[in-house]
Amino acid sequence: MSESQDRLAHPDKTVTQNATLAVAGGSAAEQFETAAPGMAPSPRAERPARRRPFGRWFADTGWRHVVAIVVSAFAIFPLLYVLSASLNPSGTLTGTNQLFSAVGIDSYVRILTDPQIPYPQWFLNTMIVALITGFTMVFIGALAAYAFSRMRFTGRRVGLITIVVVQMFPQMLAVVAIFLMFSAISDWFPAIGLNTLSGLILIYLGGALGVNTYLMYGFFNTIPKELDEAAKIDGAGHARIFFTIILRLVAPILAVVGLLSFIGIVNEYMIASVLLIDPDKQTLVVGLTKLVSNPRYADWSGFAAGAVMAAIPVVIVFLLLQKYIVGGLTAGATKG
Secondary structure (H helix, E strand, O other), rough: OHHHHHHHOOOHHHHHHHHHHHHHHHHHHHHHHHHHOOOOOOOOOOOOOOOOOOOHHHHHHHHHHHHHHHHHHHHHHHHHHHHHOOOOOOOOOOOOOOOOOOOOOOHHHHHHOOEEEEEEEEHHHHHHHHHHHHHHHHHHHHHHHHHHOOEEEEEEEEHHHHHHHHOOOHHHHHHHHHHHHHHHHHHHHHHHHHOHHHHHHHHHHHOOOOOOHHHHHHOOOOHHHHHHHHHHHHOOOOHHHHHHHHHHOOOOHHHHHHHHHHHHHHOOOOHHHHOOHHHOOHHHHHHHHOOOOOOOOHHHHHHHHHHHHHHHHHHHHHHEEEEEEEHHHHHOOOOO
């Protein structure tokens, strides 16, 4: 039976199907009208947005904002206090609890021009020691980490553990030995003995192998060894592989180690105070500490001004290397 004959034989069925299609078509049209982009939504689709209760919002994300504000205030307040103290013309901490109650640059001018306070020389000495030592520490640590990561030799694991265990002992245990050793060296080689920046650099480099090497070692292990094997097939030796391939791939960890070394050397006081005697040879930390060592007259304003200026190069280095910090600190933790 054809379709036309079926419609004539069953008219009620045809009417029912047409009604069903009309209802379905209307629903589809309404859906299309609501979902079509660029068209005004149907009045039926407009519903008022429901706002989440404050308690639910605070439990989900609000408490994080509170924690961030508290931590930020806790970190910023000491910085504001030091900046306020450096701008206090009186030279004392009196009235410093009222931040920026008195503002002046007298402390900065005094610390830069007073012949009894060779601050520019302290600053220069610190930068020389920090830059040379930081760069050399990174280079020595990278060489050691490459050897431990890529080469297999007797005592490799013992040596790796030893250089980490040695770092557990504080520097105070070695101060007396260092002083006696460099006192003897001064009699034979005065250029690297007591009261010399070169001697201080050598002492710092003696502790270059340690946590830095272990940190680099973990990062070096994340570099595929297939790159080394492919380079060896082309005739490259360890030196060429290290300088042309590996160093470019491990730039993040080199930046992190260099930054940590630079900050640590700028802030180091114990060994520098023992080895450096003359004021013109001292570093910033040692020189600034003497400004407040006298209990009768402590130039806290000058100390704060010197600390603010000493923080400038550290902040600059940090900003230049900040994009490498997260990757350099976390990548080495994925593979030991």
